[in-house]
Amino acid sequence: MLRTVTATRYVTPLREGGSLPAIVEADDLGTYVLKFRGAGQGRKALVAELVAGELARTLGFDVPEIVLARLDPELGRTEPDPEIQDLLRASGGLNLALDYLPGSLGFDPLAGAPASQLASRILWFDALVQNVDRSPRNTNLLMWHGKLWLIDHGASLYFHHNWPDRNGPALAVASQRPYAAVREHVLLPFAKALPEADATLSLLLTPEVLRRVVGLVPDEWLRDEPGFSGPDEVRSAYVEYLSARLEAPRAWVRVLEDALPGNAP
Ligand SMILES: Nc1ncnc2c1ncn2[C@@H]1O[C@H](COP(=O)(O)OP(=O)(O)OP(=O)(O)O)[C@@H](O)[C@H]1O
Numbered sequence: 001m002l003r004t005v006t007a008t009r010y011v012t013p014l015r016e017g018g019s020l021p022a023i024v025e026a027d028d029l030g031t032y033v034l035k036f037r038g039a040g041q042g043r044k045a046l047v048a049e050l051v052a053g054e055l056a057r058t059l060g061f062d063v064p065e066i067v068l069a070r071l072d073p074e075l076g077r078t079e080p081d082p083e084i085q086d087l088l089r090a091s092g093g094l095n096l097a098l099d100y101l102p103g104s105l106g107f108d109p110l111a112g113a114p115a116s117q118l119a120s121r122i123l124w125f126d127a128l129v130q131n132v133d134r135s136p137r138n139t140n141l142l143m144w145h146g147k148l149w150l151i152d153h154g155a156s157l158y159f160h161h162n163w164p165d166r167n168g169p170a171l172a173v174a175s176q177r178p179y180a181a182v183r184e185h186v187l188l189p190f191a192k193a194l195p196e197a198d199a200t201l202s203l204l205l206t207p208e209v210l211r212r213v214v215g216l217v218p219d220e221w222l223r224d225e226p227g228f229s230g231p232d233e234v235r236s237a238y239v240e241y242l243s244a245r246l247e248a249p250r251a252w253v254r255v256l257e258d259a260l261p262g263n264a265p
């Protein structure tokens with residue numbers, strides 16, 4: 001179960017974030033980075049953030065705690081910026097929030113290369129969830145307390161913007177698609193242990209684990225999905241897609257290995 005908090009104060013927007021996330025305070029006295037359901041990609045970005053984020057945690061990566069955050073649109077009443085007011089007004093109900101890591105720094109590969117095992121595991125994970133947001137310009141990795149933290153998974157799982165037909169070969173084909181952003185991945189030059197990462201991580205993501213993680217997504221982010229009878233059917237579709245992607249032999253892992261420096265065909 002994820003914790004649910006209520007946002008009590010809008011502190012400041014994070015202007016560098018494309019979706020205009022914000023630092024907020026909540027009724028548990030915590031400080032969070034809130035991702036608004038009313039932002040550009042809407043609820044699906046929150047689903048991706050939650051599912052990919054919790055899968056990453058299951059795989060042993062450091063990910064800030066993810067909570068559900070209730071928001072009263074009235075919170076923005078005194079905000080002078082009309083863009084922020086609109087965002088808050090469009091985001092009543094449940095939003096997603098990540099524990100704010102105070103004093104964290106953006107990861108800089110020039111300042112210190114990560115261990116090859118960790119780099120390989122992160123690359124494998126990003127390829128699994130097809131996360132297109134881990135480039136040198138925008139690493140979405142934070143250094144905090146001497147460790148590397150993974151954030152910003154809203155641009156992963158993009159198959160959910162165009163669900164493959166679940167009956168017939170379409171799902172099997174779609175689920176094996178190569179990871180399109182591999183060449184821009186900030187950790188590609190350091191990922192020298194991909195076979196080990198694949199062998200270790202693929203075993204951890206059993207169907208039970210996938211069901212548990214997808215089960216954390218609240219109904220209200222899954223309602224009214226065209227072509228689906230209700231939230232549970234959408235959840236099943238996420239589990240089916242990810243299970244198919246994890247099925248051996250994983251063609252997308254081979255493509256990943258070919259992209260490694262020195263391995264180009
Ligand atoms: N949990 C956190 N703790 C501290 N800082 C954070 C946290 N989450 C995000 N940030 C900071 O806020 C910035 C924007 O957050 P994030 O990348 O999640 O938003 P976004 O709108 O999806 O961004 P974009 O799409 O532009 O990459 C991050 O680059 C980071 O500097």
Ligand SMILES: [Mg+2]
Nearest residue numbers: 017138140152
């Ligand atoms: Mg980001």
